[in-house]
Amino acid sequence: MDLEIAQRAVTTITKGVTVTLTLVGISVAIGFCLGLCLAMMRVSSSRLLQKIAEYYSAIFRGTPLLVQLFLFYYGLGQFEFVRNNPVLWWVIGGGLNCAILALSLNTAAYTSEILRGGLMSVPVGLIEAAKAAGMSRALRFRRIEFPLAIRQALPAYSNELILVVKGTSLASTITVMEITGHAKRLMSQTYAIFEIFAIAGLFYLVINTLLVLVVRRIETRLTRYQTASR
Amino acid sequence: MTITIAGMRKRFGQTEVLRGIDLSIEKGELVALLGPSGSGKTTLLKIIAGLEWPDSGALNVDGQNWLNLAAQDRRIGFVFQHYALFPHMTVRDNIAFGLSVRPRAERPGKAIIAAKVSELLEFLQIAHLGDRYPTQLSGGQRQRVALGRALAIEPTVLLLDEPFGALDAAIRRDLRNWLRSVHDATGSTSIFVTHDQEEAFELADRVVVMGEGQIEQIGNADQIHDHPASPFVARFMGATVELPVHLRAGRAEAPGLDASRLERRALADGPARLFLRPEDITPIVDAEGAWLVASTTSTGATLRAQLRGRDGVLIETALPRRAPEARALQPGVSVHLRPEAGAIFPGSRDPEALAQSSIPATRLLKESNR
Incomplete structure (x- = not known):
């Protein structure tokens, strides 16, 4: 292994960490909010809302993220009304914004399924108890259903976060200079494939390890009531 | 609180679970709804609570039509068969829950809520358990917490669904006597569901025997035991x-x-x-x-x-x-x-x-x- 190239790779790839974390942070935030809305639609009593959420989930989970990125970045630009609309063009015109959009919509589909499972696992008895205690529907959701659902969903959701981090590497295909983008550029200059991508992989591993540790800490805090012994 | 139920009917799909229930419960009374599984007793209790809605009939409490009120506006205390304690909240938070979720205008101050909860913990003999989570409690302790949560809001009506169903015989007997004393101390109008005859007769002022969605007989232990009103009651007894x-x-x-x-x-x-x-x-x-x-x-x-x-x-x-x-x-x-x-x-x-x-x-x- 060429240490000089390795050193250069670390320096270069570090520049992409901020972009990767930005992609992850914004995509997860948007994806979670949208996923929660979709999950609520899935468990609502309206057949129409259920179906909309179901089809959304099926489309985004059933097609590859790379295809979605290409459709947004290259595909939507073909339509004149998109090019003529400043807001839409701002969203899909730049690689970073487009990557955030695709990642957000993709993770929202998976998140909705995870949260739906969590919401459905809340015992009916607890919802009835909250009703009987005098809670409005919104308050019931905020104080009982959501807190219990998120505790149930957290282990599966930590998996989804890892997939989002790994998914950001595809953003390099639409000109976003994140970890993989910088690694690819350096590789085209030096052809030191192994060193560069081993280090890039190590960066992802560190980010994911830290992420898992953070989620685990949150999980431990939130599920104290389960681990407490008599 | 006088509760009057008239002509109450409820159907789930093809099954008629309540077939024209007429019942009047006086203020301060402790009434048992006794019957086998599927007799409609829990459904009736849930309708009183506002957790289910009848297809027809009337439910009046002190002359007020409760069928026009949502569950949260009825101020009922409900003790569920399996307690339904919120697992992510401590005992103290569970008991305070009904008070802390009231609309701002009606909500007591934090100090008042804390004092009320402490008072209830003492009254329920679980003062030492305030900071524990439900998973750390025994069945009997959970039952007391569930009752505490129901009593905290000073309910107009206290409803209990098979309150001792999940407990073993010895604890059941102790808690039975204790519940009767709690009822006498609070003076609330209480209705509890059970399929245990001994429990119903020992605890209640009046027992309502239900079978297949209708009231078969109302009376005390001796009346129902010695003079069953129908073959159903005779068999059930x-x-x-x-x-x-x-x-x-x-x-x-x-x-x-x-x-x-x-x-x-x-x-x-x-x-x-x-x-x-x-x-x-x-x-x-x-x-x-x-x-x-x-x-x-x-x-x-x-x-x-x-x-x-x-x-x-x-x-x-x-x-x-x-x-x-x-x-x-x-x-x-x-x-x-x-x-x-x-x-x-x-x-x-x-x-x-x-x-x-x-x-x-x-x-x-x-x-x-x-």
Whole structure:
């Protein structure tokens, strides 16, 4: 292994960490909010809302993220009304914004399924108890259903976060200079494939390890009531 | 709080779970809804709570139509069968819950809520458990927390769904007495659901016996035990032996039956059904008797005897093992029946009841092989 190239790779790839974390942070935030809305639609009593959420989930989970990125970045630009609309063009015109959009919509589909499972696992008895205690529907959701659902969903959701981090590497295909983008550029200059991508992989591993540790800490805090012994 | 229920009906799909319920409950009363599974008692309780809605009927509390009120506006305390404590909240937070979620205008201050919770923890004898989570509590402790949560809001009506169903016998007995004292101390109007007769009769001021979506009888322990209002109540109260008899001058007559100890009934002459509890039947050895001892089984204190009638029907009797009559009972001996108590209903026997009251042949086979 060429240490000089390795050193250069670390320096270069570090520049992409901020972009990767930005992609992850914004995509997860948007994806979670949208996923929660979709999950609520899935468990609502309206057949129409259920179906909309179901089809959304099926489309985004059933097609590859790379295809979605290409459709947004290259595909939507073909339509004149998109090019003529400043807001839409701002969203899909730049690689970073487009990557955030695709990642957000993709993770929202998976998140909705995870949260739906969590919401459905809340015992009916607890919802009835909250009703009987005098809670409005919104308050019931905020104080009982959501807190219990998120505790149930957290282990599966930590998996989804890892997939989002790994998914950001595809953003390099639409000109976003994140970890993989910088690694690819350096590789085209030096052809030191192994060193560069081993280090890039190590960066992802560190980010994911830290992420898992953070989620685990949150999980431990939130599920104290389960681990407490008599 | 006087609760009046009139003409209440409720259907789930094709099944009618409530069939025109009429019931009035006085302020401060402790009423038990007693009945087997599927009799509609929990559904009725949930309708009072606002967790279910009837298809028709009226529910008035102190003259106010509660069917126009959402659950959160009724101020009811509900204790669920499996407690339904919020697992992510401590005992203290669970009890404070009903107060802390009130609209801002009605919500007491934090200090007042804390004081109220501490007072309830003392009253419920669980002051030392305030900072624990439900998973760290025993069944009896959880039950107290559930009751505390229900009482915290000073409910107009306290509803309890099988409150002791998930507890073992010893704890049930202790908590029963304790619940009665809590009821007396708070003076609330309380309704509880149970399928345990002993529990209902020991705790309640009045017992409402429900069967297949309707009220079969309302009364106290002695009334329901001694004077069941219908064959359903008789069977539910343990009168598993059903005999076809003929009524003459208010007295039941049948081959091999000595009904001299049964009180006369003001019923028209004709066919009738006599419902008896196994422990209320004394078999008397009689060479001319119409019943034959098929088998006997001892359970220590009690001797159970299976008797076969001339028509092949099997019935079971239970008498103290040391009773003089018990010593003479041997398989093959002829006896006649002397019931000490029973319920008579006019009309001929229905085949469904016959199937219920007779003992399966497989069981008889096992008994006779002992």
